[in-house]
Every structure is written in C-alpha cells, then in structure tokens.
Amino acid sequence: MNRKRALIADTFCLTKRRRCAADSVTGESQADIRSSLQYLVTLFSRKLFNDSLPPVVLKHQLYSLHNDKTSVDKQVNELRETGELLMFQLGFDSEAFALVFAEDYRAKVLQGEAGRGTLGTVEKFLTKLIPSCSDLSFNKEKMLKEFLFTDSEITQLVKSGVLTVRDAGSWWLSIPNSGKFIKYFIKGRKAVLGMVKKSKYSEILQTELEGRRTTSQVKFQMKYHIHDIIGAELVECIQTTSGTLLRYVDGNVN
C-alpha cells in the first residue's frame, strides 16, 4: 500500500485549484498577519512585568502560524513601513527579532518616563521615530544630523532605555526594561525544550505539552513558548492522526 500522497503540480490539478480558491494560502492579505499578531499579543503575560512592558511578539512565532515564510516577511515589512509595527534586535540571537505595535510601545515608554527629566527628549525621539523610521539601529551621524539630537540628549535616551549601546558610535533601538523579558524568555525556552527532549523518543504531542504543568522556570504561557520553538525550527512538526507531534531536533545550540 502506498501511504504517500503524491505531490501534484499546480498546473495539473485544475479541480483542486477551483475548490481551494476560496481558502487559498497564497491569497493572504495584511489583515491575516495583523490578526495573527493580535492573537500572539493575547498570549503575552502582561502582569508578569507589572504592566511596564508593551506586549512583545517574536517574528518567528508568525512562521508557526503561516506556511509561507517569504510572504510573512514581506507583510511584516509593509506594516513596518506604514509605521504600525516596530522591530527590535533582541541581542541573544542574530535572527530573533521582536515585534511591538507602535501605539503600545509609545504608550508604555511614555508611561515609564512620566515624572522623569528625560521625558521631553524621549517624546521628541518617539515622534521622530514612529511615523517613518524602520531602522533597527542608529549611528552617531544619523542621530546628530538627521534627528538633530545633541550628545547629552543621546545620553538621556540611553539612560531611559530607548537606545542600547551597539558599539562605539552606534546604538540599537530597544524596549525599556526588556532585560527581564529576555531573561525569562531564554529560561522558559530552555525549560520547554528540555521537556520535549526528556520525553520518550524526544517527541511529544502538542496538546499534551500544552496540558503539562509548567515549572517555575517557565513564566510565560505555554502556547507562547510553543509558537516560538516551532517558528524557530528548534523542534520538528510532524502531522499524525492524533494531532501535531513535536520532535526535538538534534544539533541545537540551546
């Protein structure tokens, strides 16, 4: 018995195309990515950080929800260009990018800065940044000439946490108070991966993993971590008759 279903080229399956035209994967619009982002935002635990951090979603979590990575990348870039979404380099992995909705970011940063002397500079920076700029890092020339900031203002921005030092004369855009987030995230990811690895044959059904009791290491919701490890391809997703199976991929650095 041939269990494999043969792969058919698009050109040959006219009837299949007509049937699937309604729910075709290739016809995704921006609204799909936005709704996926909003779903992932609900998985983010706000209370953990005492509401001081805007909801952070990682770009590769979107890959676990949508099949076509290239179109996900394209749509994320479109949202960034319109100024709706901001992307940050988190620092622990050169490929891990964090996405935050621009209004959330602005609200939380200003909330955190309220009552401090740096409020004015930060507000000026945000008004310059949000509508147009889609850079991840800034160098000194850009800050001084394009944005017309002075050296002392740049120091204030670094102190407030909006900029992080990248190397001499250039800075990453960053989320204030995100250090705790990164720490919990890495610990939680390691713990969840450990749970998958320790299972029999290093594989576990996704539904079973979601139901498992989490250790104190895992601060975020299980689903948040599961989307992360699937999207970053740290586990392999295999479709079985009992649901999705997650198998640990050997050769991981984490």
Next chain:
Amino acid sequence: MLSFLYARQSGLDDPVRLRRAESTRRVLSLELNHNRDVDRIHGNGINTLDIEVIDGRYMLSGGSDGVIVIYDLENNSKKPQYTCKAICTVGRSSRHVHKFSVETVQWYPHDTGMFVSSSFDKTMKVWDTETLKPAEEFQFDGNVYCHHMSPVARKHSLVAVGTKDPKVQLCDLKSGSRIHILQGHRGEILSVRWSPRYDHILATASTDSRVHIWDVRRASGSLFTLDQHNGDKSKTSSEAVNTAHNGRVNGLCFTADGLHLLTTGTDDRMRLWNSATGENTLVNYGKVVNESRKGLKFTVSRGCSPEFVFVPCGSSVAVYGLHSGELITMLRGHYNNVDCCEFHPDYQELYSGGKDCNILAWVPVLRQPDIEDEETNSKRVKHCLYLYRSAGLD
C-alpha cells in the same frame, strides 16, 4: 494531461508549456526505484558528482579515497532493471591517482575527452579520458577545495580554483600556467562558480562570510560583494556588515539561466540573490541544516515551471521551491550524510552521493495505467453491438 496534448496539437498552447508541465510533474514525483541502481565502487564517501552536458550519458564521481569513477547512465539492456555500470576507474592501484580525498571533479564542458579533478593533496589534475593519465598537473600551496570551468566559455579555457589561500587562482588550460590571481577574500575559498550566462562572470564564496562576484577581464578588484541586508547597515552588528551569511559560506549555485545565484552558509540559511545587481531577494527558506566544513554541492532543476533546489541536509536531500521558499519534500534514503547531488535535466533524475559510499538514483514515478473494469467493459461492448444492430435494421 490530455488537455495539454490537445492544446499543443491545436496550437492553443506553446509547445514549451507541455514540456515544462510534464517536467515539473516528474520532479515532484521523484523517489527511489528498485529498478535503478548505481555500481558501488567507492570504498569511502563520495564527495562530488558530475554529469556531462553533451549527451547526459556519462557521470564522474570523486571519493574521499582519491578514487575517480566514470559511470554509464544509459540503459541499453532493454530491461527495466538496470545498474549503471562503472566503465573505468582511476583506482588506488593507478600510478597517477590522487593521494588524498578528491573534492571536485568536472567534465570538460565541450566533450568527454577530458576531465579535471582537484584534491586535498594540493594538486589539480587534467585527465585524458582514453588513457586515464593526467595530461597536466597544477600544484598549489594549500588544500584545493573546489574548482570550476565555465560551461559557456568559447574564447577562454580558464579554470577557477579555490584553495586554502584567500587568493582565487585562475589557471589556463591552453598554456598550462596560472595566469591570474583574484585578491579580495580574507579566508579560505570554499566554492567557486562561473556564471552560465556570461563567460567572464565568476562567483566565489569563502570562510570570511563573503561572496564576491568578479569580472575576470578587469584588472582591479571584484565587481561587488553580496550583502544579506541589501545595504541596510542598521539590521546587524558592526562586524557582520556586508556579509552574505552569518557564518562560513560553503555552497554556490547559479540557476540554469544565470539570472539568480543561491548561496548556503553554516548559519543554516540559504539565500537567493539577483546575480546582476547582487540584491538579496529575501526568499525565506527557513532552516537549511548545514554542518559541512568543506564546500557543499547542491543543484537546481532545469526546465520546470517552478524551479526546485535540491540541497543535501544531513542524511537526506531537501527539495525547496526556488522562488517560493517552501520545503516541498525530503528525499530520504541514504544511511549517512549526503555530500553532493546532481540533476539530470533530460530525464529529470537526481543522483546523490554521500558518506555511506552509495550513489542513489532518484527516478520519477511513472503514471499508473488505468485499470479497466471487466464488467463495465463487456457491458459497453454489448451496448455498442445493440446500437449497430438497431442502426442496421433502420
């Protein structure tokens, strides 16, 4: 399928369309066939394969034991069961065999009278196929990782050689000397490739994470370097500016029309570039597992409508759609790491070789014949006879 044939016959469709559709269908149905085998000669892993371009009949393979074998791929036996026989071998007993592992072999692009092999014994040998003796031998200072001859060149016969030295050497087959050195890389050169579109464009990949595109007619440096961020210096840390990958770049492959270039790197990524401008097309293939410390040899299909990339990933060969970036399928069959693969464009077959000393032939599955139901057949015949008889009576 019948609709395609009818459209071609009546002139509604271009003849190429049927050929492309059928080639794509065949590539999507690649699998191991128990009727097709390749003779097992190598005692150690197979590092490189090359199929000649003129007839597509003879295949060269180079192994880690320094042995070079030539196979006949054509099936003249009139039986479906066929083993591709090894016609001749440069074995360990030959006086001229390479001392260490053979890393790259390539047929002379214009006929099968000659082939070139390069090896870790720091030499590159040009062999005469009739006598299996080297007609020319080039000595280098370091291990030779790869070499390539331009498949379209008529005016020159240069062989580009990548060695442990950061300088790319160009050797001339006509004069037998090293005539040109391309400076620009800062690490070992793991892969070199001529463009199949222009005979003066050369791409080189190195351990310093950079890929340079050269015009060999120019005296000064490279034309441009491939930058994974397309000039957006803000996306990455300062050391990684202007690099093609975040690790060693160990695989290069041009598409058949030469308009795009694929590169693979040890950062587990594969990138597709526009070969004229050097722009990263940002097609996301996901994680393409790459642990090779030497060059990785992968290939692109030819003549299909969405082209496919065949990349060795661990002990299987991954098939990706070229422009969509989606993983179509994984071809599993090898027992150990796969090192090289080669696509046969005329028959849409894939040959892959690896550390398990096997060369596997992936053959498209033939269409299943329709099984006619016995009952309906006889009913139909009776109905026809009845119609004839009634027509005859009228």
